[in-house]
Structures are given as structure tokens and as C-alpha cells.
Amino acid sequence: MPRPGKNSYSDQKPPYSYISLTAMAIQSSQEKMLPLSDIYKFIMDRFPYYRENTQRWQNSLRHNLSFNDCFIKIPRRPDQPGKGSFWALHPDCGDMFENGSFLRRRKRFKLMRSEHVACKNSPMLHYFHHQHHQTKLAIGTPETPGSVGRLPQFQTYSINGGQSGGFKHPFAIENIIGRDYKGMMTGGLPIASVMHHLGYPVPTQLSSVVNSMWPHVGMLSDSMSPVPVSSDYGPFGVPMKSLYHPSGQTMPAVPVPIKPTPGLGQVPALPGLTHSHAQICASSPSALLEKTLPELAEGKGAALHPALLLS
DNA sequence: GCTTGTTTATCTTATG
DNA sequence: CATAAGATAAACAAGC
8 A cells, every 4th residue: 555656755745844954954964054956955855745846845945044043144155156155054053853843843043133143244254164174174074984973073173273172072062052152252253153164063963963863864875765754764763872973972861851941041141152051061962862863763743752752 | 037035924733 | 722833925136
């Protein structure tokens, strides 16, 4: 009955929102940023469903890019031919899908007006974008086995040339600036953004989770597997951790439940990188990795109850 | 003229 | 059931 060739998966809309699809695409790229056309391509390559009605969904997707603050536009440098800008994930968007659902986020990521302006008009974007090139070379590709197990891009440099005391754990800065941060700027540009432009694997969870969590993202082969859902998620039986950080010491396997409540409003608007991030760090990334995956494997927006996994 | 972006409006749907 | 997030439509500007 269920013949995976025709009417089975292809017809069904993948259990991902445009936001997650886009995030997926972006994260799958080496530079963590993609021009619109490539985002389209990515989605179409992996989800047969989106090979039709392109006009419709692409319009929606574009709307999402503009409308959602979690996506930032990075202008092309003059030496980089092509249409449109690059799109990246706002470093602060953090674990947008912390609840395990890629259909709907717990809360929409919205910047404040001030941040908006600064972020969008920052002339520094070009600069950082430029820097990015050289940097990434030194760092190696995310796939480079030689590097670190989990989040390779992190090792070699840090935002200010690495003088900041050495290597920053993936959960340091990004998480730090993540979620709670709402006003940390560096010359009009969110510090987090800067990092991002420099090649940091932005939204922690996403970047790390994505690769192992979204099959299609990882395998960029031409033989795009049918669809995300169910059966094709074989590899998910495996505990996330072991999948990408064999060393086993990357993630602080903190058994954090689900985020309590986004009500932490006591964040000191410090202009530096220092912050009260304890809570932040503890609140989700690892939790997501540890518990969410299995559910995601289920594909459907159905199995989205972290609680189930906990029991 | 097409692609890329932005914005507004409305409808749908997941969640609390 | 109310609300907020997401989807879809559509108008329109800018750039190539």
C-alpha cells in the first residue's frame, strides 16, 4: 500500500515550518549563510513537496525571511557576484525549536526596534563578511574529521582575534548572547552577529543539532531521500551525543527539562560579553540535544512531547 | 521583466 | 476558547 515512490511522501508537506526549513538550509551551508536562491534550492532538493507551487511557497518563504528577526541579511561583497544578499540566522535566535517542534516555535524571536536598525544598517557587515573567508580556512570545514568532534568551527578563533583568553566553548558566547541578551551591541552590530559573520556556528542548538537531526541536511547528495518523516529516520535510534561528539565532553549533559519560562527579566544590560548566563546555558542547548532528537526523529509534529522522553 | 525584499492583511492552526 | 505563531496572498519598491 504505502509505496514510497509516488503518492506517499512527496505529497505530504514536511513537518517543518518555513522558518525551520530555512534555518536548516542555512545551517547546512559551510558559511552558515545562503542567498535566497540557494535556500530555495536546498529545500527543493530535499523536499519533493516543494517542487511544486514554487510561486506560492517561495513567496511565503521570502516573507518569512523579512518578517522574522531570526533571519539576518548579510550583504554581498562587491567581489562576490550574485543576486541578492546572503541570509543567515541571527546568533541570538538560539534554540528556536527547543520544544522539539519544527512546526511552531515556543516564542517568536523578535528584536527590539533599536536592535533592528543597528543590525540591518551596520556597515560592518561587509567587513566581517570579508574576514570570514580567511578565517574559515584556518578553521577547516565542519566536516573535517581532524578537527574537533562536534563544533569544529569554534576552535580556532574568537571574536576579537582570540585574545579573549582562548577557546570558547560552544556554550559560552553563543548561548550567552542567546536568548537573554537583548541589547549587546558592538558599534551598532550585535556582538553575536559579529561572531556569526566570522563564521561561528551560530545558534548553538541549531548548528549542532541540525546536522545530525536533519538527515537531508547532512547528506547533500543528489540522491535526495524522499522525505523527512518517519521511516527515513533510521539513524535516530542512536543517542545524539555519541553521534557527534565522541569525546563525550562537549555537551554538559545537563538533564534540563523543558524551559521553565521565558520570564527571566533580570538580565543586566551589560555591554560586554560578561553576563549572567548561567541560567541561559543551563536552560536548553543540551536539553534539546539530549531529549528532543528522538522526538524529532518521529518527524511528525505529533511526537513533540519532551515529557515523553523524560519518562 | 524577473528576482529579491518588505510590508500589510487575512486566514489557519497549534498550544496553553 | 483565546492567543500567538505560521501560512498564504498580494501590493509594491529596488536592482539588475
